[in-house]
Amino acid sequence: MHTPTLRRAALAAGLAAAVLAAAVATPAYARPEHRGPAPAAAPAGTVLSVTDGLARRLAGALADPAATRAVLAATADGPADLLAVPLAAPGLSDEARAANRRVLAAKGLPATAGSLLRLRWATPDMRAEAARGAVPLVAATPTDDALTSVTAYDRGARQVRLDAARVPTRPVLLVEVDTGRALSAGLELMRGELARRGVTDTAAARAATTARTTAAAGYWATKVDAVRLDDDHEPWLKGDAEIYSLVAGFGLDGKPTVDLVQMPYLDHDGTTYHPNQLLVHFSAYKYNLADVVMMEDDGDTNYKALVQAIVGALLVIVDGGVYQPLVSAILDAIPTSWYTDDPDYVDSWYTLSTASSGRLNGAAGNGWFDVSPYFVQPL
Incomplete structure (x- = not known):
């Protein structure tokens, strides 16, 4: 669905965004080399x-x-x-x-x-x-x-x-x-592995740790009002895309945590969608900031390799008492082939906050979000 040229530029663009985000915090993790050893995805083809x-x-x-x-x-x-x-x-x-x-x-x-x-x-x-x-x-x-x-x-x-x-x-x-069935099964596998390895899915964390708080006071979230991915003139035989996002931040316990958000409406490039979908739930985060990495299953995504790579990268990050972007750690962990030969990586967004509003362009230049703060009322 997304051109290899854009994906090859993703790391450079992501690193540039990381420099801009450095004003927020300096990463405190042992950054792995992107081309270094990592759990391998399925062989190309x-x-x-x-x-x-x-x-x-x-x-x-x-x-x-x-x-x-x-x-x-x-x-x-x-x-x-x-x-x-x-x-x-x-x-x-x-x-x-x-x-x-x-x-x-x-x-x-x-x-x-x-x-x-x-x-x-x-x-x-x-x-x-x-x-x-x-x-x-x-x-x-x-x-x-x-x-x-x-x-x-x-x-x-x-x-x-x-x-x-x-x-x-x-x-x-x-x-x-x-890919629709594959994505549902893959996200279920990833959530289980994230929970087993201690990189808890924030959806589960919300249910387990914030029910009392939200019932009493509600919480802030980031709502996607509109989203668009660039048109790359995809071939006639391609079907609908299967898009999902990794929303990463620091959980209430100070450990990196990941929420997996499926975006089933995002079928085609060059089309603006208005989903009114809640993307980031800040009730589950220690800091008022989170990052987003958007991915696609175009038939070849190896979910086991992906979650193992992400877990391996995030487990070495230590909370230094101030927010640090997690996008670069996730991008470094993804096997290199997924940026060049395969269409799995789409784009990424750094440091969304409860105040984020308006047009947010992706770091790889492959899409944008229109977002607004949304207060989730208590029951």
């Missing part, structure tokens, strides 16, 4: 290699008209769970289940997360074209937004190269990760 192999196999199966009819029926109301489609090709269902297990492993998710593979027509009108007899191609949705061409397969399982910037005249069926 792991998810894509799985879905691409399955796309090739499915394309060959569609030579059977019965398989095409099954796909058309399954996708009548939109994207379909691939494992639920009754494909009669010998061994294909077993291959799909094995592929799903590999995708779960590549994303650091447990088997209990269930099926993550789905089928989707690249554009809504393509299913109707296939129903009228047009022979569809099958492709895997890429995880890299900088691509110039897409590999699809015909019914002979032969490669067909498609222009990533131009919608093809033939219908294209996509094999991809259901």
